[in-house]
Amino acid sequence: MKSKKYLPIIVALRGLAALAVCLCHLTIDFASEDGLLRSAFRYGWAGVEVFFVISGFVIPFSLLSSNFRIGHYFRFMLKRIYRLEPSYIISLFFVIILNFLASSFDAFNGDPYSVSFSLILQHFGYLVNFFDNEWINPVYWTLEVEFHYYLLVGVFIALWNYKIKxxxxxxxxxxxxxxxLDQDLITFFKYTDIFIIGIITAFYKKERVGRIPYIFCVTILAFVIFTHHGFVIMGLSTFSAAAIAFADHLGNYRPLIILGNISYSFYLVHLPIGGKIINLSKRLELTEFEKFGIVILATLASIAVAHVFYYFVEKPSHKWARRINFRD
Structure with missing residues (x-):
């Protein structure tokens, strides 16, 4: 098996996962509960777990069998911070400003928007859950999970590169x-089984695990994931891992690639942009067909803003991250 650096299926899965999460969020509490629109995207929230499988795969896939060692750990973390944090921090202030502006209009229903300085600082350190507070943007909880994964996987990859079975x-x-573990403090721990199915897939693609042992491991992990998270997440996690393992050439379609490239920005802005459009539309008496049109409009608006975000924030941060290497 020849290891390839660019796998179209990864980009395609990212795009589809971000779109699924977006459509789930935009239709919940908006579309009729028993209508076709809500039914079609009811389980879109599980796109988050697809992101976890991808993250479990991508980092080991890029660093296994390389010269990455424990001495490179802080450069590894700095690289992740350069790549992801600018979009996160700017989106954080974008949401705060947008919420302040929205609450200033006469048509706004509810108390004036306010946010404490301590809550903002908690977001900087991914400590919101530790202080039992709510995230300013509800999707940020997954970034905390990813960050804790990075903290551990950087150490583990350095150990795995010694190839001691x-x-x-x-x-x-x-x-x-x-x-x-029966705990609620560190959310990442609840999802390590899903990350591992991605990690094992990276071992398979790097020829560190044979096909039969790989299928055996995925079968065991599928049972564990089913036990912890249910059938939907088990099915999507296993499907995503299998697609990466055995069909990595699929997904090379321009619309999917474009959506996959902006998926992180899309994920960050779909609630503050698309969600605001949906909230405004709730004041109107709409048919199910009209609600479908509003959801399409909200999705396209989110994608448009995500494009701007990607080109002016995310893409430059990727360039900064690429300057960091693991050569001694």
Missing amino acids: WLTILTVFGLLTLSF
């Missing part, structure tokens, strides 16, 4: 056991 098995098994 018992050490690799021990660390992967240890990571899996975290998903069995």
Whole structure:
């Protein structure tokens, strides 16, 4: 098996996952509960778990069998921060400003918008959950999960690159056991099983695991994920891993690639942009067909803003991140 750096299926899955989450959020509490529009996107929230599978795969896939060692850990974390944090921080202030502007209109229903400085600082350190507060943008909880994953996986990849089989098995098994802990403080621990199905797929694509052992591991993980998260997440996680493992050439369609490229920005802005359009539309008496049109409008508006966000914020941050390498 020849390892390839660019896998169209990864970009396509990202785009589809972001779109599914967006449509789920825009139709919930807006479309009729028993209508076709709500039914079609009822389980779109599970796109988040697809992101976790992809993250579990992408970082080990890029660094396994490389010269990455524990001495590169802080550069690894800095690279992740350069790549992801500018979009997150700017979107945070974008949401705050948008909420202040929205609450200033006479048509606004509710108390004037306010946000404490301490809550903003908690967002900077992904500490909102630790202080039992609410995220300014509800999707930010997943960024906390991803950040905690980065903190651990950078250490683990350095260990895995020594290619000591018992050490690799021990660390992967240890990571899996975290998903069995009965706790609510560290959300990442609840999802380690989903990240691991991506990690095992990276081992397979890097020829560190054979096909039969890989299928065996995925089967065991599918059972664990089903036990912890239910059938929908198990099905999507397993499908995503299998698509990456055995059909990585699929998904090379321009609309999907474009959507996949802006998926992070799209994910960050779809609620403050599309959500505001939906909230305004709730004041109107609309048919189900008209609601469908509003959802399309809100989605397209979110994609348009995401494009701007991608080109002026996310893309430059990717360039900064690429300047960091792991050469000694």
